[in-house]
Amino acid sequence: MAITQSGSAPPVTAAQRILDVAEQLAQTRGFNGFSYADVAAELSLTKASLHYHFPSKADLGRALIERYHQVFLGALEEIDRRIPAADARLQRYVDLYDSVMRKNRMCLCGMLAAEYTTLPAAMQDQLRRFFDANESWLATVLDDGRAAGVLAFRGTARERAQMVLGSLEGAMLVARAYDDGPRFRAAATLVLSDLRADPA
Amino acid sequence: MAITQSGSAPPVTAAQRILDVAEQLAQTRGFNGFSYADVAAELSLTKASLHYHFPSKADLGRALIERYHQVFLGALEEIDRRIPAADARLQRYVDLYDSVMRKNRMCLCGMLAAEYTTLPAAMQDQLRRFFDANESWLATVLDDGRAAGVLAFRGTARERAQMVLGSLEGAMLVARAYDDGPRFRAAATLVLSDLRADPA
DNA sequence: GTCTATACAGCGATAGAC
DNA sequence: GTCTATCGCTGTATAGAC
16 A cells, blocks of 8 residues: 555546646736746646646636635635634635735735736636625625624625725735735734724 | 927827837736737837837836836825825825726736736836835825824724725726726725724 | 647847848 | 847647657
């Protein structure tokens, strides 16, 4: 029995490894900022091998967003499952962003939003669906929190959700230019503090 | 006397026209999302002519940020000159961003922030200086407003300035993916409303 | 499923005529 | 200051052997 990939450990497929590397590159350099050659070099493969798994770069991009979206949805469901209070849920949501920042990455979809006009139509649609899902989840949490009296804020829950989403993406965007994780966390803390019902 | 460029009208130099086109492209497609060929085609020039004015693309990029920064500083000085109240100054600041959105563009420096890791070092430095200038101006206005009693917010003025800057950049970033100007304005309104001293 | 080899377009950049 | 022409490199993508 081999030491690696023993028992019930899920096999790490080539496609997964390619997506891992491509994701890291897309989150740091942008979708237009990396090439098949970059991914191939990192994996000690050839460009032709990558094209076997993802025929075109648009295919790769679609797989990238799809997986990212799925993982994100899974994380949101776990928050819903384990955390009851709305304000605590929001903190966990911010922590998801923070864990990305700590890897010196930008949110994949925030990065792709900057490149929006240059992306294939399919990726543009996926991107909006990702933001829509975030916004809907946030709106529900905000609504629940306001109803429960633990949150208080101006505007509708949906407007507020859009504002929180944009604020977190923007805080990451700017903080990354300073390579400054604490800067992101301070900004995120202020965004959340503006949602608190209690004074001071 | 000619109808165009008569009297004291400043001459529009070739370099200016190049910067105008490059700026529009950089704000919509990103610095890595356009080429000399794109600019040349738009101006009915050849790539070689562009290289006469801006030998390398890094030179062009530096000129782009420098001009953008200067124009922005000019706009801030005009706000300081004409608008006394801190809250009104902030609204004018938001209007500057909004005027960019209305041209279906992203803030040049927000866009470049996404591409940060791929930019020449000189452009990276300029970018941070642009954000620093924004942050300093905002921090001063926020401080003044709080002292005057027209603004109230959690956190230090500097932390708050960073948060506001990031929130506006992020709101633009996401709203542009929806081609939705009102979405940006709604988010910006909420950011400002969280700074108001008066309740409701 | 990975390789070698290659096609072809686009990129930034330069030389030199006008 | 703009042009034609071209260079060297990198990009995405494909064909076909193994």
